[in-house]
Amino acid sequence: MIFQKLGNHFIIVIFGMSLLLLIVSSIRAFVSSKNRFELATKDILKALFKRLSFVLLGAILAIPLFAISLSIYFEIPLLDTPIKIQKLIESIDSTNISKLRNEFWLCVAWALTPLSLALLYLFTPAKSTAYGRARWAEKSDIQKMGLNCERGFILARAWGKKIKYDTPLSTLVIAPPGTGKTSAIIIPNLLSIPNSQVVIDVKGEICSLTAGYRQKKLLNQVFIFNPFGEDSNFHFNPFNLERMSKLGFAEKTAIVRQVGSTIFPKPKDEKDSHWRETAKTFFEFAAMHNIEKYGYTTLYEIYRFPKKDWTDELEDKYFDEKEKREELGEEVNTFRLLLRQIAENETLHDNIRDDARRFLGTPANEFGSVLSTFSTKMSIFGDLRVKELTDQNSFMPERLREDNITLYIKCLEKDIPSLSPIIRILLETIVKELMSRESTDPKERIYLELDEVMRFGELDFMIELPSISRSYNLPNIFAAQSYAQIRKHYSQEDLEIMLDTVAYQVVFRANRQQAAEDISKEVGDFTAHKKTTSSQDIKILQSYSTSEEAKRLVTAQDILNIPKDKVLILATGHKATPILAQANFYFKDRTERQKTKIKKENK
Structure with missing residues (x-):
C-alpha cells in the first residue's frame, strides 16, 4: 500500500534531506565572502560545524515528532506506535483513505518543522566579512582577549564587572587633558594592587590620594622623589x-x-x-x-x-x-x-x-x-x-622586587622643562637595572604607571619595553594625550611599533578630528549591506539591488562624542572587536573614596 511505503521510507527521506541541506550549507559557508580566501580556516570550520549542528538536530527531532504526532492523531499509546501504526495502515480501506492521507501528511508536516527552520536559517543571507569584520565585543569575548573580571590591573567596567588583566603586559592610555585618566586608571589601581609601583605624579594629587592607603593597608614602603618640593624622602645617584x-x-x-x-x-x-x-x-x-x-x-x-x-x-x-x-x-x-x-x-x-x-x-x-x-x-x-637628592642613593632598583615599594615621582607641570633630564635618568636607570634579570613570579611584578611620560622627552626604553615586558615582569602603563603627541617626541615608525606591541589600549573621548580619525582607523571596518532602488514613477516597476560596502564601526565623530564616562578598550589581536566600557572613576565608588581619605605617615 502507498501509506506503508511512505512509512517505510520516511526515515530515508529525512536523512536524504539532511544530507542535501548539509551539502548546500557547506557550499554557502565557503562562498559567503566575495573572496573565499579572506575567510580563515578556523572561521570556515566554525561555520560548517554550526550548520551541521542545526541540520543534525532537525533530523534527530523529526523522528520523535513524527511518532508523537501519529500517537496523538490516531490515539495510539506512544510506546506502541511502531507496531500499531503498521496494523492501522493495513486495516484502512478506501472509504476513509482521504482522512488518513490528511492526518498522515499533517504528522509529516510536524515532523519536518525543525528541518524547515534549519532550512530557513541556512538560506538566510550570511553576514559577510568581505570589507571588514569589525563588531562590538560581547561578554564572551573578554577571555579570548586575555581579560578577566576577578584579579589584576583594572582597565574599566563592563557588564557590571571590572575588566582586568593579570599578566605583565603593557597598556597605552589615550586621553586628552581633563578626560579623567588619572581618576579612572591610575588611582583605582594604586588603591587595589599591592605590588611595587613606580608612578609619575605631575599634579601631586595621585600621591596625596593613594600614599596613605598603600602605606597602611597594602603595607608598602612609600618613597617620594620631588626635587623642588618639601616632602621628598628618596635619593638617587646613578653613579653610586x-x-x-x-x-x-x-x-x-x-x-x-x-x-x-x-x-x-x-x-x-x-x-x-x-x-x-x-x-x-x-x-x-x-x-x-x-x-x-x-x-x-x-x-x-x-x-x-x-x-x-x-x-x-x-x-x-x-x-x-x-x-x-x-x-x-x-x-x-x-x-x-x-x-x-x-x-x-x-x-x-x-x-x-x-x-x-x-x-x-x-x-x-x-x-x-x-x-x-x-x-x-x-x-x-x-x-x-637637586644636589641634595642626587648625592646619595636610597636603594637599588632590585629592592622593588624584594619588597613592596611605591615610588612617587612628583614634578609640577611648570617644572617639567627643567627637571625632565633627572627624571628621564631615574626612569631609565630603574628600568635598565630591572631588565638585568628575568622574572615570572607574580609577587615580583612591578607596575610602571607613567602618566604624561611623553612630556618628559624621549626615553630609550619606551619603544622597546612593551615587547619584552612579559619576560621581565614589568607591566607598564603609558598615558598620552593622543597619537600625535607620541609622534612629536618619537616618530611615526616608533608609534606603529608601540601600537603593535602594547597589549591593550584604553581610549577616552578625543578633542581633535585627527586624533579621532587615528582611533577610528585602528578599529577598522565592518561589511554593510546597501540597498538601492531604481527611480520609477510607477512603484510596481521599481527594481531593487543589494551591494556590500565598508563602513567604520566607530567613526571619528563617534570618538569625538564619546560620553565622558565611557571608554573604548582595544586588545591587540582583537582590535576589530572593541569593548565599549564605563570609565572606572574611583570617586563614584564609596569604598574607593574612603580609601583616599587615609593619610600617609612620615617616617
Missing part, C-alpha cells in the same frame, strides 16, 4: 658606590654613556651635532675620571668638573709649576694643569688619558664653546635642591 663597585670598566662606561645620551639628547631638527656631541664626550670623560679615581661620582661633581679649583688635587710637579707661573704674574687655569696630569697618569685607563689629550689639543675658543654647551645642559644638576 654600591652600583659602580660591582662593575668593570666597560660596564661603567656603558652606564655613563646612557646617562650622557639622556642629558644630551639629539634634537630632531639638529643641523650641526658637533657642539652637543663634544659636550657629551666631555661629560663621559669627567664622569669616568671621577669614578675611576674615587670609586663613584655624583651629577653635581660632574657639573663642577671644569669649574672647580683643582689646586689640592695637583701632584707636586704641576703644583710647583702653578706656583712659579703665579709668581711671574700669570693667571693659571688649574683645570688645564689637571688635564695634563690625567694625560700622563699611567694608573688611569687609556680611554680617559686619550680624552684628556684630545681636550688639551682643542683650541681655546672651541673648548670654551664646548664647556658652554656642557654647562647649559648640566645646569639643573648645579641646583642645590
Whole structure:
C-alpha cells in the first residue's frame, strides 16, 4: 500500500534531506565572502560545524515528532506506535483513505518543522566579512582577549564587572587633558594592587590620594622623589658606590654613556651635532675620571668638573709649576694643569688619558664653546635642591622586587622643562637595572604607571619595553594625550611599533578630528549591506539591488562624542572587536573614596 511505503521510507527521506541541506550549507559557508580566501580556516570550520549542528538536530527531532504526532492523531499509546501504526495502515480501506492521507501528511508536516527552520536559517543571507569584520565585543569575548573580571590591573567596567588583566603586559592610555585618566586608571589601581609601583605624579594629587592607603593597608614602603618640593624622602645617584663597585670598566662606561645620551639628547631638527656631541664626550670623560679615581661620582661633581679649583688635587710637579707661573704674574687655569696630569697618569685607563689629550689639543675658543654647551645642559644638576637628592642613593632598583615599594615621582607641570633630564635618568636607570634579570613570579611584578611620560622627552626604553615586558615582569602603563603627541617626541615608525606591541589600549573621548580619525582607523571596518532602488514613477516597476560596502564601526565623530564616562578598550589581536566600557572613576565608588581619605605617615 502507498501509506506503508511512505512509512517505510520516511526515515530515508529525512536523512536524504539532511544530507542535501548539509551539502548546500557547506557550499554557502565557503562562498559567503566575495573572496573565499579572506575567510580563515578556523572561521570556515566554525561555520560548517554550526550548520551541521542545526541540520543534525532537525533530523534527530523529526523522528520523535513524527511518532508523537501519529500517537496523538490516531490515539495510539506512544510506546506502541511502531507496531500499531503498521496494523492501522493495513486495516484502512478506501472509504476513509482521504482522512488518513490528511492526518498522515499533517504528522509529516510536524515532523519536518525543525528541518524547515534549519532550512530557513541556512538560506538566510550570511553576514559577510568581505570589507571588514569589525563588531562590538560581547561578554564572551573578554577571555579570548586575555581579560578577566576577578584579579589584576583594572582597565574599566563592563557588564557590571571590572575588566582586568593579570599578566605583565603593557597598556597605552589615550586621553586628552581633563578626560579623567588619572581618576579612572591610575588611582583605582594604586588603591587595589599591592605590588611595587613606580608612578609619575605631575599634579601631586595621585600621591596625596593613594600614599596613605598603600602605606597602611597594602603595607608598602612609600618613597617620594620631588626635587623642588618639601616632602621628598628618596635619593638617587646613578653613579653610586654600591652600583659602580660591582662593575668593570666597560660596564661603567656603558652606564655613563646612557646617562650622557639622556642629558644630551639629539634634537630632531639638529643641523650641526658637533657642539652637543663634544659636550657629551666631555661629560663621559669627567664622569669616568671621577669614578675611576674615587670609586663613584655624583651629577653635581660632574657639573663642577671644569669649574672647580683643582689646586689640592695637583701632584707636586704641576703644583710647583702653578706656583712659579703665579709668581711671574700669570693667571693659571688649574683645570688645564689637571688635564695634563690625567694625560700622563699611567694608573688611569687609556680611554680617559686619550680624552684628556684630545681636550688639551682643542683650541681655546672651541673648548670654551664646548664647556658652554656642557654647562647649559648640566645646569639643573648645579641646583642645590637637586644636589641634595642626587648625592646619595636610597636603594637599588632590585629592592622593588624584594619588597613592596611605591615610588612617587612628583614634578609640577611648570617644572617639567627643567627637571625632565633627572627624571628621564631615574626612569631609565630603574628600568635598565630591572631588565638585568628575568622574572615570572607574580609577587615580583612591578607596575610602571607613567602618566604624561611623553612630556618628559624621549626615553630609550619606551619603544622597546612593551615587547619584552612579559619576560621581565614589568607591566607598564603609558598615558598620552593622543597619537600625535607620541609622534612629536618619537616618530611615526616608533608609534606603529608601540601600537603593535602594547597589549591593550584604553581610549577616552578625543578633542581633535585627527586624533579621532587615528582611533577610528585602528578599529577598522565592518561589511554593510546597501540597498538601492531604481527611480520609477510607477512603484510596481521599481527594481531593487543589494551591494556590500565598508563602513567604520566607530567613526571619528563617534570618538569625538564619546560620553565622558565611557571608554573604548582595544586588545591587540582583537582590535576589530572593541569593548565599549564605563570609565572606572574611583570617586563614584564609596569604598574607593574612603580609601583616599587615609593619610600617609612620615617616617
